[in-house]
Amino acid sequence: MEGNRFLILKPGIRRSVVMHYFIVVFLTMLILEVIFMLAIRTYYYDSVYNHLRSHASATASYYQRYVSVLYNDNDRSLLPELLNIFQLDNAEVQILDKKGDVLISHTGFQVKDPIRTSDVIIAVNEMKMSRWVGKMPETGEMVMAVSSPLLAKGDVRYVLRLVTSLDNVNQKLTSTVLLSFVISGSVLVLVLIISIGLANSIVKPINDITVASAQMAKGRFDVRVTEEYRYELGELAKTLNFMAQEIVRSNQMKDDFISSISHELRTPLTGIKGWSETLLSGNMDDPEETKLGLNIITKETDRLIGLVEELLDFSRLKQNRIQLHKESVDLESLLEETIFQVKSKADQKQIELQLDIAEDAHGQLTTTGDENRLKQVFLNLIDNAIKFSPLHSTIRVELSTGDCSCIVKVIDQGIGINEDDLTKVMDKFYQVNPDRGGTGLGLAISDEIVKAHEGELSLHSESQQGTTAMVQLPIRKADLEEA
Template identity: 35%
Template sequence: MNSITKRWVRGSLLITIVVLLMAEAVFLYFSISNYYEGARRALSSRSSTILTQLSASGSQTGESRENVLRRMVEQFSEKDKFELMLVDNSGRVAVSTTGFSRETVAGNDLVKALSSEDGTGYSVYQSEMGEKVMAMTALLPYPSGDLLAIRLVTSLALVDRSIETMVVISLALVTAIILFSVWSGMFFIRSIVRPLNEIEATAAKIALGDLSIRLEQKSDDEIGKLSAAINHMAGELDKTERMKNDFISSVSHELRTPLTSIKGWVETIAAVEDPKDPVYKRGVQVIAEETDRLYAMVEELLDFSRMQNGLTLKPQLLDLAAELTDAAIMVERRVELEGLRLVWEEPAQPVPVSGDPARLRQVFVNVLDNAIKYSPKGGVITIELLTDASNAYVSITDRGPGISPEDLENVRIKFYKGKGAVRGSGIGLAVVDEIMQAHGGALDIQSEVGHGTTVTLRLPIYHREKETEEGKGTSI
């Protein structure tokens, strides 16, 4: 949580504060400039009015401009807003609406007016009373005796108070935005951190072996999807754990049965002195059969272990029809002993495929073994080989009890054994599926309860233009 909070503070919140402060600075700069520019425009407008009135009064009455100016100062009607001064040629105040005269002009607006092209100058300064003011001096456009310019001065107290109010309001607004950002950000972080803490605690319990625990999915966002993924993972682990335990129990039982039989027959034939005794011969036969069962189970377990570490193939060009015939011959004796009938007619034309002969034979024998185990006495097992332009399809069909829909979708999962499963480790079809995928093919199972099962194995047909290097292994 601390890490997420720090990243948010250093990233989003800090950027937000910096942007807001920059925006506040720009806003204040332009606002203050606008306020002062407004005061400047007011002085300029009033000065232009006075000069216009001066020109008009002088031409109408014939009175000297100096007298007109002095009378205008005496009759100035905006004394509450501006102080009007007449500045003489020596740079001193000759007449003022406040009654003071012969004082030196404060500020540098007169100097600016004398040096400017339009004859005007502005300045902002502190008056003798400590008041902040703005002054404007405009040189007289006509000779007016010893008078040089008119000067207007206005107080900036109201402007500064307006600016202070604006600054306080804008800073309060920025502060409110920052506080809201902090509150909303912390609320958002808590909405992420709390579910993450729950997910972390749940994951820790799952890691300790509690696979029954589940997360409550409170939303459909990324956190909700993560919770759903954790729940799915826990469910799959729980299912795998149960299947593993069932596998261990099943394998233990499967191993115990032949070992018990072997042990019993070893003790029995040990007491038989004549090797020609039927009991002796029967005992040797049973031991051989049970040993074959043990060997097949160990081979399945070894195959499973190899798949976990990566299954290596040694592909070569094969005749798929011939390989099927070899697999049929391998199980032919067992089919007869189980009272079944195997139907297989090898096609006249070879079917070329690229594959590992040992692994493909393992696939065919494994599928045929399942068909034999689940076929009733007198049943028929059919092998068919069909092709199209790209693939060969091997279908092995039995007339057994079939597989229920709920078991059918899980039979390829490692360790899974359905309700009607007979002896076996539960990894045979998982091994078949892995080998078929390694060959670029696929395993498909169709079954109907009470009507049997059809296993279809698809393999790509070999084409010379797709030939791979001879002897090169392929790993998965």
Template identity: 55%
Template sequence: MIKKGIGRQIVLHYFIVIFLALMLVEVVFLFAIRAYYYDTIYNMVSNHIGATARSALISTSAGDYTETEYLNQILGLLKLPEAELQILDGKGEVLISSSGFESDKPVQTSDIPQALASGGTAKWIGRQATTGEPVMAVTTTLQQSGGQVYLARFVTSIEKVNQRLTEITLVSLAIIAVILFIVLIVSIGLANSIVRPINNIIAVSAQMAKGRFDVRVEGDYRYELGEMGSTLNYMAEEIVRSNQIKDDFISSISHELRTPLTSIKGWSETLDSGGYDPDETRIGMGIISKETERLIGLVEELLDFSKLQQNEMKLTMGRVELKELLKEIVLNVWAKAELKKVQLRLEAEGESFAVYGDANRLKQVFLNIVDNAIKFSHESSVIVLHLVQEDGWVRTSVQDHGIGIDEQNLKRVKDRFFQVNTQGGGTGLGLAITQQLVELHEGELDMTSELGVGTTVSVKLPFFEEGPAVRESQTEAGGEQ
């Protein structure tokens, strides 16, 4: 017995489809074989009538005989072995019969009026009224030259034919039973070939649901089942990787928060104890202020990421001149670049580089990109900020000659919480936030890099077009995306 489930449904549906198909074939076959046997009998009688009826009428004449003698002559010429021949008048009364039995009632079967109406031959299949035996009656009209109409009615038993048809039916049903048994075995095997992998996948999924992400779906499954198993294994790998990234992020952000908090706490206690001159107090307050700003930056980065994830980031859209924005960014990071003796160079091909966007968020995007370029550049190197117009777009490229990124890490560098160098500090959210902000501006961010050679980050933004088609000045990021 197959237990309840998809296996039973597969077997049941497969069995029903084959069963209905076989029943349809069986019905068509039985009707065809029955028609074949019955038509054979009918054609034999019809051919006999066609061959003898005309010669019987020509060779006999009612004027030479009494009616009884005439009918006997017709009976002798038309009779057929294994069939009763009846000569009837136009009302269906039996005038004479080859069996010798007299009938006191007229024949009322459908072949009589059909033969009279058509003037030809008609057929009727049914049971003999007196004996209940299954018979076939073939009736044809016989019309003399004087106008007298007689009917020649051949009645033959079809009981043996029906017995033969019953035997054929039983044999065909036995064959169908064997076929259905084979179908049942095959369908059970087919169901098991589908259900067994599904049960395996369910078992692995149940273990993953309990937190065991080291288990995998094993087995070389084909088609959709193979894709399902591969997808589940890939999901487990991604969960493991995400958990590792999350753990690394927690460790990193804990360190990032602890360092400024330790400095703030230490200098606060030191200043609280008193006894320091104004210069030392100024230095301590400066450190506290600097570390506080660093903490605020970390918190703001986390808040921005949270807003982006929940589609709650609001953009104040308007015309932004990228060339002026990049000049401002260069001034903001100039001091940091000077510490590493890194030169910043702005190159622009064209006159107007206006885009439609949020000036503050675009400044955040390019400030993050340029800050990363400085952080990972070699001392005394050059960072080039390049602006160019391209068919309705403004492309901004930031090219450094720093440590670069290998191909494996380049594919993941824009993932949230991912850091190429976990010792370098930060949350690993900078590029993830940058990527999403660029997408909110309907732009594109691309990165190319070669380890030990440098990195180029390219941002494409739609060119600003004046006119009534300018979009609303304030747009919710989650609403238009």
């Protein structure tokens, strides 16, 4: 059973990897096998041919130098003697005339039909040595024949033909090729085993990640994947774990938000309901007390509207549905209005608000944007600074120029933000201190508004050392051209 599972791979990445490895190696081995077969066949056949050619060349040279000169046309009687001189081990020596008829043969075997193979034709017509490989018509045996012209007075008188069997050579070739096939088969089996191991090393991490992903899909975000895998799989495991961690954090933030918003909604609703029931009872004879109750209802209603507007603003910004009415905005005037608007709240904590304008920035710093939305950003930043600053402290609002940008800094002397919270404080629903109220959307909304103005909002803080909120906005193009 185990062996069958080893040989039969289910469809999937494992089988694809194994098949790809196997096919690549198989094709490589096949090409090498074909090249090897052709090379070794050429080597053996060339060795036989060189042996026959060397003998034929020496024989033809001997005949031309001595026999053709001494005996002229009366040398046919010398053919038996020449045959003995020309004999070669493991080869049949034949002497043919120009027509291809065998005049005499070393074996004495009579050939009735003229020999018209390519080696003989080339030797007669082109007067040069040639070889032919093929089967003997009489026996079907595979042979190699080398024919060389025997020249006399510049003409072909006879053709010397050496014929040798290739059976032994072919048997050696067959044995060598079979051995190479055995070796190739062994290599392929080894490659198959190794490729299965490699496939498992890839598929096992993927299976582990898949199982973990399935559990996460069912809500088990406490599951984690081993991050010890190498290369891309390790990065994938880290990313998946980070995703689960972020989902857990996001869910926790949502839970905190629901708890916080429930508290934020309950407080004004309780006040509204209490005073509404009191007014409806008709037992209030004091006009001043009635007026106080109505003022509380109005104040708490405005507070509820503010909460709802904050949620709607964030939703619109995330969906790119909010419309910015951009125009030239004088940042100095905008900051003065904003500070004046929150001054009463700062006075309640005896906090001093200072506006510091750089010497080269008076009346010069303008940007293109939505004035109301930018005021919303600065109100939020200054309001946060007041909320988290101690009594009798100072909050500085600085306006200066940067590299093609306007820079607004809100610097407080408050409790600051620790390093862990600083990286998350602009996330939606995140609250550094949920007990102080709010939805946790103020900074997230401000960040989205600043980004919509092609600017950047950043926070710099240390615990118990105060916080600096910095807004960078592009300077209006007209101002840049004038500069």
